[in-house]
Amino acid sequence: MATKPRIAKGTRDFNSQQIAQREYIFSTIKSNFKAFGFAPIETPSFELSETLLGKYGDEGDRLIFKILNSGDKVKKADLKALEEGQLARFSNSLSEKALRYDLTVPFARYVAQYQNDITFPFKRYQIQPVWRADRPQKGRFQEFYQCDADAVGSDSLWQEVEFIQLYDAVFTDLKLEGVTIKINNRKILAAIAERIGAQDKLIDFTVALDKLDKIGAEKVKEEMLLKGIPSEGIQTLEPLFNMVGNFDSQLNALKLILGSSEVGTEGISELEFISNTINSLGLKTATLKLDVTLARGLNYYTGAIFEVSAPAGVAMGSIGGGGRYDDLTSIFGLKGVSGVGISFGLDRIAMVLEELNLFPENSNQAVQVLFANFGSDESLYSYKAIQSLRSNGIIAELYPEASKLKKQITYANKRNIPFVVLVGDEEMFSKRFTVKDMKSGSQESLNFQELLACLKTNTQ
Incomplete structure (x- = not known):
């Protein structure tokens, strides 16, 4: 039977947006x-338990996570302390280390x-x-x-x-x-x-x-x-x-x-x-x-x-x-x-x-531009541009599969990617790029330097 996916109480998973905010x-x-x-x-x-215990008072010591000894060290547990009801002493004998x-x-x-x-x-x-x-x-x-x-x-x-x-x-x-x-x-x-x-x-x-x-x-x-x-x-x-x-x-x-x-x-x-x-x-x-x-x-x-x-x-x-x-x-x-x-x-x-809504608007933004994938030749042309953009500090990626354009556009919208670049036969022939602004819906044809300037101005 499959184990239900869950995490321990008092812990959390963080998505990419939360991590960006924390960063x-x-x-x-x-x-x-x-x-x-x-x-x-x-x-x-x-740390060693002896390093931590006794430094925070009784209430602090109670909140320290102890790491259970493993292997033969478990045999060294103070069973007499357990019999005498000395639970703290017994617990300490089971653990030589503790989380800080x-x-x-x-x-x-x-x-x-x-x-x-x-x-x-x-x-x-x-x-x-x-x-x-x-x-x-x-x-x-x-x-x-x-x-x-x-x-x-x-x-x-x-x-x-x-x-x-x-x-x-x-x-x-x-x-x-x-x-x-x-x-x-x-x-x-x-x-x-x-x-x-x-x-x-x-x-x-x-x-x-x-x-x-x-x-x-x-x-x-x-x-x-x-x-x-x-x-x-x-x-x-x-x-x-x-x-x-x-x-x-x-x-x-x-x-x-x-x-x-x-x-x-x-x-x-x-x-x-x-x-x-x-x-x-x-x-x-x-x-x-x-x-x-x-x-x-x-x-x-x-x-x-x-x-x-x-x-x-x-x-x-x-x-x-x-x-x-x-x-x-x-x-x-x-x-x-x-x-x-x-x-x-x-x-x-x-x-x-x-x-208080004090996180900067761009703190959650990761990818700045997505290059749509229309096939092998178009992807190779796009990837050369992606390499140059990355060397200039622009976060860019290529959609991995030549799927329908609607699917690729939906992907960009869900990830809040502000620009999508479209490359077909005409763009490769003229050494240009068609850039779609996902917010306004407008498109324009740019050469590489114009594309770089556009992305630096509008995404940084």
């Missing part, structure tokens, strides 16, 4: 990465592994797929691309300033105006946790707070209570859930809430530098906004954190995010190397551009 986003992001001085690297699609959850931890492993070959500060970009065993929903997939840029080896806050400028440059080039770059600082969150008596539950606190825009304040409070955060402390958080005003007024409110907290004062000082510098430099189309509830639940962030939201009116989660991590490479034995990085959510950006 438009890729090329825009990549050109800006290069303009800002980032160099490309690539890492394997899977993000690009940041593999990058930290890369830096530590090749530290003697790297010149610091090291600026890299990476555009590759990642995998997460998350529940599929709108804008959230189990396989998706991340487009990351990171800089390691410098504590300077100018790095944060540059990443905000990079976000602004990319979204401006994509014509996606009006995005909001939200910023906070994990040091401020640490001070808040200290203020409410939850300093020993910082991870639980930030993971719960990070869900504020998804589940609302009441559910966040319930989750904090379940994690053992004192109810009186949660009441102290109330002003944070509804904090409004501009950047400076929110910082002033934070100063009152945090009092003399050393770590909180440090975080506020960092945000003030970033805000003041961005105000002096300016942004093209984006807006920088302080969001004191922004937490980004990943464990490795230690300073500024970012999240980018789509323009108002577009129902979509974050389309970018990142932050500073001061100690990530130490888990691989390389201490004292600070880093900061951001990521662009390709798939969500594509959905936003589609919704």
Whole structure:
């Protein structure tokens, strides 16, 4: 019995139009990465499980796709752990490798592994797929691309300033105006946790707070209570859930809430530098906004954190995010190397551009001209012209069979090919080409140079 063709949940097939649109986003992001001085690297699609596990917190670890051991290695499974109900330990014994959850931890492993070959500060970009065993929903997939840029080896806050400028440059080039770059600082969150008596539950606190825009304040409070955060402390958080005003007024409110907290004062000082510098430099189309509830639940962030939201009116989660991590490479034995990085959510950006109709009209166009096939002699004459057109940057093809002209014209229409060239005895004798404009229906006879000029003018 034939197998029904289907794909796994959380994954997608892409047609040529969608790929063309994605390539438009890729090329825009990549050109800006290069303009800002980032160099490309690539890492394997899977890493050793020990490289990934324990770097993202309990919730992140739960979403890591593990690769089942094969052959004799399966026999090494920890059956005692299974008997004792230690499912996590049993699962880990079945798997030595896992698909990467993000690009940041593999990058930290890369830096530590090749530290003697790297010149610091090291600026890299990476555009590759990642995998997460998350529940599929709108804008959230189990396989998706991340487009990351990171800089390691410098504590300077100018790095944060540059990443905000990079976000602004990319979204401006994509014509996606009006995005909001939200910023906070994990040091401020640490001070808040200290203020409410939850300093020993910082991870639980930030993971719960990070869900504020998804589940609302009441559910966040319930989750904090379940994690053992004192109810009186949660009441102290109330002003944070509804904090409004501009950047400076929110910082002033934070100063009152945090009092003399050393770590909180440090975080506020960092945000003030970033805000003041961005105000002096300016942004093209984006807006920088302080969001004191922004937490980004990943464990490795230690300073500024970012999240980018789509323009108002577009129902979509974050389309970018990142932050500073001061100690990530130490888990691989390389201490004292600070880093900061951001990521662009390709798939969500594509959905936003589609919704707002912001893809260029020609981004979906592939073949620019189709040569109709009327037989062997005509095809040979046409193919010589096709070779010359291709060498001049024109995407051209010959219909493979000498079918009825109506069939060939229908093929061109279905593929949105803007021009069809007709070659018969008369065209070969006069060394010309009859060019049909598929949009207007008009035809004209041109020599090769005129044909080339026509195609360059009307299709590029």
